[in-house]
Amino acid sequence: MKRILIAIDYHPTSEQVAETGYNLAKKLKAKVCLLHVMAQTRYYGMEYPSFLGYEGYNFPVNMQMDSEIQKVAEDYLQKAAAHLDNKVETKLKKGETATAVLKYADEWKADLIVMGTHSHSFLEKLLMGTEATTVLEKTEVPVLMVPVKK
Template identity: 60%
Template sequence: MKKVLIAIDYNPVSEKVAEAGYDLAKKLGAQVCLIHVVADISYYSAQYPTFMGYDGYGMTTDLSVASEMRKYTEEFLESAASHLNDPTVSTHLAEGDTANAILSYSEEWNADLIVMGTHSHSTLEKLFLGTVASKVLEKTKVPVHMVPINKEQ
């Protein structure tokens, strides 16, 4: 294993995921890349006619919002990487569907392992919504290391 891709989000438990993934990568002598995926920014600038008495979607979203979102995400990734205290850790900001973006970048970067947290969701949520982790597991071509996360942590 030469490359470990660690998926993190804005949830504070991502610290545990990043540290566990980083520790595993170092034991394997592998490179580390932290990835964070933001929702497709164009979603926020969708134009819809007034419906059900709500005309909030008639506005246009300032392109600076997208730029600001990228800026904050880049700062988040830089902070997360510096937390690991290793200048060789790289970062990647992706946009779009989270599972698809992780899978796509894992192929592009030639990751040998993906590390993710398993956010605790109710069985009902998993049944109807699925989870990013389950979607990645279903479609991945590389092994996935799951870091269990409970709501209490």
């Protein structure tokens, strides 16, 4: 495995996912790319504690300003990459998460996708599915799922 794509969302549990994927990549001497998909803009205004070296913003984000949200997401990715290693690549995509992860894994020629699985209730999984499930069902690339709890 030479290329490991680590998909992170805008939530503190991403630190566990990123560090797990990065530590595996170091052992394999693999190239790493952190991928973040802007799918649900409401998360960028959340006040989370510091994670992945990212302090966040202490002011509310105007959800109608796409360019401002993109700046927040780019800043988040840069801080997350610096938290791991300055050699880590980053990529920001927009759209539906599972589709964007699958498409970029193919474009970047990833040998492994690393992503987290949030614990959802049985009913939520049954009615809505999860992004992780969609990636697993449609990928041609091995996937490492890191179990995380909100």
